[in-house]
Amino acid sequence: MQLNPSMKHELIRKSVRHFAETELAPIAAEIDRDAVFPRSIIDKMRALNYFGLQVPREFGGAALDTISTAIVVEELSRVCAAVGLCVTVHNGVAVYPVLRFGTREQKQQYLSRLANGEMIGAFSLTEANAGSDAGSVETTAVKINDDYVLNGTKIFVTNGGICDLALIFALVDPEGARPANGVFIAESGFPGFVRGEVENLCGMRANPVSSLFLEDCRVPEKNILGKKGDGLKIGLVTLDNGRIGIAAQALGLAQGALEAAVKYAKERHQFKKPISSQQTIQNYLADMFTEVAAARLLLYRACALKDEGVRFGTEAAMAKLYCSKVATGVTSLAVQIHGGYGYSKEYDVERYFRDAKVTEIYEGTSEIQRMVIARAVLSEMRL
Numbered sequence: 001m002q003l004n005p006s007m008k009h010e011l012i013r014k015s016v017r018h019f020a021e022t023e024l025a026p027i028a029a030e031i032d033r034d035a036v037f038p039r040s041i042i043d044k045m046r047a048l049n050y051f052g053l054q055v056p057r058e059f060g061g062a063a064l065d066t067i068s069t070a071i072v073v074e075e076l077s078r079v080c081a082a083v084g085l086c087v088t089v090h091n092g093v094a095v096y097p098v099l100r101f102g103t104r105e106q107k108q109q110y111l112s113r114l115a116n117g118e119m120i121g122a123f124s125l126t127e128a129n130a131g132s133d134a135g136s137v138e139t140t141a142v143k144i145n146d147d148y149v150l151n152g153t154k155i156f157v158t159n160g161g162i163c164d165l166a167l168i169f170a171l172v173d174p175e176g177a178r179p180a181n182g183v184f185i186a187e188s189g190f191p192g193f194v195r196g197e198v199e200n201l202c203g204m205r206a207n208p209v210s211s212l213f214l215e216d217c218r219v220p221e222k223n224i225l226g227k228k229g230d231g232l233k234i235g236l237v238t239l240d241n242g243r244i245g246i247a248a249q250a251l252g253l254a255q256g257a258l259e260a261a262v263k264y265a266k267e268r269h270q271f272k273k274p275i276s277s278q279q280t281i282q283n284y285l286a287d288m289f290t291e292v293a294a295a296r297l298l299l300y301r302a303c304a305l306k307d308e309g310v311r312f313g314t315e316a317a318m319a320k321l322y323c324s325k326v327a328t329g330v331t332s333l334a335v336q337i338h339g340g341y342g343y344s345k346e347y348d349v350e351r352y353f354r355d356a357k358v359t360e361i362y363e364g365t366s367e368i369q370r371m372v373i374a375r376a377v378l379s380e381m382r383l
């Protein structure tokens with residue numbers, strides 16, 4: 001495994017950083033304040049192939065490796081994590097399962113449109129009684145002629161307000177002898193696919209996270225992803241991949257907060273000298289810098305394992321657990337270094353601080369990541 005990103009990776013970083021600083025930085029605070037997703041940004045990101053990061057070229061994607069994909073999300077999130085969230089959820093947990101488990105026909109029907117951003121994807125597992133316990137979904141799917149008819153309420157759907165397609169996890173034939181978990185590719189235009197209100201969130205406010213109501217929603221049988229009964233397996237495999245993206249998002253937030261803190265510490269004078277000359281502030285910055293570097297190594301290691309085609313679920317969980325912890329710690333210290341100004345919306349660190357928290361919650365809470373990691377620790381095969 002190569003420890004330093006290659007020249008190709010650094011070029012990708014440079015290009016995404018330029019995009020983020022010119023297109024996202026001027027609007028990031030405003031879209032957070034107004035809780036609106038910047039639709040005009042979608043067209044710009046489409047042109048850069050950000051919606052088909054790992055999709056093969058035959059479907060119009062960029063066919064990037066996983067480290068490059070993480071770098072894209074990291075750099076977007078360094079400036080605007082809510083837009084980074086849109087991109088990572090679309091690529092990591094909507095496109096990826098279609099690519100991995102879709103039939104030839106499903107790929108032909110959806111992959112090109114997802115890859116070019118004509119369709120924005122969402123992943124819809126969580127319900128009121130099914131959060132960490134992903135196997136407890138109560139949304140039902142009943143077969144009627146050539147369709148499945150879905151009924152239920154999904155909550156906390158990232159991209160919910162703008163998605164054109166959502167992967168819906170449901171209990172198939174709930175009244176039958178053998179109810180099974182299934183995943184359905186549901187287009188937002190299907191009858192009975194109803195969007196709920198956008199959630200009023202603490203952070204990631206510019207992402208239209210919403211509920212989805214499935215009201216006799218008719219999904220053609222050919223839109224079942226994988227086999228009937230594979231729903232939980234597909235969900236868990238997909239989340240292994242998604243966690244790399246959330247780790248990248250957390251890392252980007254930590255990097256952005258670190259840079260803001262360094263800048264402020266050099267500018268802010270107290271006791272007639274910059275606060276950066278105080279040993280305590282230097283210690284904070286040294287710890288933040290070290291933790292961000294360690295988080296990056298853990299993340300790129302998970303990416304490299306995935307690209308080598310070996311199992312990476314434990315390493316993805318470790319990366320997500322650690323990067324999200326670093327993100328909450330570093331953004332909190334960045335606020336501390338800014339003093340009272342860090343608690344004001346005048347400075348970006350206030351937004352980073354709010355955005356970072358949820359990286360410890362979604363796509364599996366930190367407690368669930370520890371369960372995944374502990375399973376590996378306790379298995380002799382993994383040590």
Ligand SMILES: Cc1cc2nc3c(=O)[nH]c(=O)nc-3n(C[C@H](O)[C@H](O)[C@H](O)COP(=O)(O)OP(=O)(O)OC[C@H]3O[C@@H](n4cnc5c(N)ncnc54)[C@H](O)[C@@H]3O)c2cc1C
Nearest residue numbers: 123124125126131132156157158209361362363364365367
């Ligand atoms: C902004 C945002 C966006 C989201 N986007 C999506 C999305 O796109 N798609 C989607 O499907 N979901 C999404 N979610 C939902 C998210 O994945 C869940 O909130 C998360 O999995 C936790 O589920 P829960 O909220 O029901 O908490 P619960 O499962 O009720 O957990 C509550 C607490 O109990 C702990 N806990 C639960 N079980 C255990 C256990 N066995 N051992 C130890 N501790 C435990 C948890 O770690 C947590 O601390 C999103 C959430 C948010 C806030």
